[in-house]
Amino acid sequence: MKKQLLFAGLLFGSVFSVNAQVLQSENFNSLTVGNVSADITGATPGQGGWSVLANNGQDPTTATNAGPSNFQIVASGQSSNGLKIVTTNGNKGGRFMWKDGLDASWAARTTGNNIIQLEFDFFTGPASTSTAQNGVNIFGAEGTNSRILGGFVYVPNTKTLTGVAYLKNGATYGTYLITLGAGNTPIVLTDNTWYRIGVAYNTTNGAVIWKGPGFEVGVNAVNYAGPFEPLEVDFVSAVPTTNAASAEHTFDNFVVTATPTVALLSKEDFSFASKLSVYPNPSNGLVTISNDLNSALKSVSLTDLNGRTVKTVELNGDSSAQINISDLSAGVYMMNISSDQGSVIKKIVKN
Numbered sequence: 001m002k003k004q005l006l007f008a009g010l011l012f013g014s015v016f017s018v019n020a021q022v023l024q025s026e027n028f029n030s031l032t033v034g035n036v037s038a039d040i041t042g043a044t045p046g047q048g049g050w051s052v053l054a055n056n057g058q059d060p061t062t063a064t065n066a067g068p069s070n071f072q073i074v075a076s077g078q079s080s081n082g083l084k085i086v087t088t089n090g091n092k093g094g095r096f097m098w099k100d101g102l103d104a105s106w107a108a109r110t111t112g113n114n115i116i117q118l119e120f121d122f123f124t125g126p127a128s129t130s131t132a133q134n135g136v137n138i139f140g141a142e143g144t145n146s147r148i149l150g151g152f153v154y155v156p157n158t159k160t161l162t163g164v165a166y167l168k169n170g171a172t173y174g175t176y177l178i179t180l181g182a183g184n185t186p187i188v189l190t191d192n193t194w195y196r197i198g199v200a201y202n203t204t205n206g207a208v209i210w211k212g213p214g215f216e217v218g219v220n221a222v223n224y225a226g227p228f229e230p231l232e233v234d235f236v237s238a239v240p241t242t243n244a245a246s247a248e249h250t251f252d253n254f255v256v257t258a259t260p261t262v263a264l265l266s267k268e269d270f271s272f273a274s275k276l277s278v279y280p281n282p283s284n285g286l287v288t289i290s291n292d293l294n295s296a297l298k299s300v301s302l303t304d305l306n307g308r309t310v311k312t313v314e315l316n317g318d319s320s321a322q323i324n325i326s327d328l329s330a331g332v333y334m335m336n337i338s339s340d341q342g343s344v345i346k347k348i349v350k351n
Helices: 102-107 267-275
Strands: 021-026 050-055 071-074 082-086 094-099 115-123 133-142 145-155 160-169 172-178 194-202 208-212 215-218 230-238 248-259 276-279 286-291 297-303 309-314 320-324 331-339 342-350
Touching: 021 102, 050 071, 082 094, 082 230, 102 230, 102 331, 102 342, 115 133, 115 145, 133 248, 145 172, 145 194, 145 208, 160 194, 160 208, 276 331, 276 342, 286 297, 286 331, 297 320, 309 320
Parallel strands: 021 342
Antiparallel strands: 021 248, 050 094, 071 082, 082 248, 094 230, 115 194, 115 248, 133 145, 133 230, 145 160, 160 172, 194 208, 208 215, 276 286, 286 320, 297 309, 297 331, 331 342
């Protein structure tokens, strides 16, 4: 699924709270410092199953810096490793990074968890005159058309952070920028500074909420579009034709969750997901589940990619367990692991 960003401006709103089910998460600490992938066409996933796409745009273009080094695992993340993305240095080109499987995790979510949330730590990086529009977005689809359900856009030369979503303005549907500050004023960030930000999208009615330092913003119901089902979350950078410089930003502690109500920027859910291990993967027999938080594991269910539950195991509350998948057919399954600290979905391959 590939996307094109279209930008404009709009509106504001309100919030709630509760437990979350982790669909995807990444703190980059298990990845090796260096390039995420040698393949910048997106055809072959690199470290951690992440795919990358980088290009200089179609000729004529002034961009010259597309390459594997645009996506780097660096040792200067929020707490340990992080992801640094270098934007295009010209008037064309773009950057995308994503991991397949979110659509299957969403299909296997707990019934009633109809809100998808995206949260991450963001380092603005050094000052730059770049006009690139950079961030992370939840994507869905309407027929063959890609839709941004919710996300963020940061522009280095103005240091402004805005929300972005596909919405309705009167009779006009489109991808709009959302001013996040009080009184419709822009949120201006500081160079070389970490921020934690998040966005939630309600798949039952199309409501969107953004949250971060100094803001908690939604849109009026009259502006909802969709609703759409989420398919993928991407790190994104795109440029207007006025761009003439590159910029670099670092990301960390990325987590995507499914919840029954909005619960943005709760550290606990990411903490459990990042401390949970499932191995070996792939496996043709016993799979070990363990965690570093001594959380009590309650149950495990496995679903195939058609959403059918093929195995359910009740656990005894220990912090580790073994599940035998030798009776399953070879293929890819979504493992829903429930504990006293929430639930996490992990992809497991039976070989």
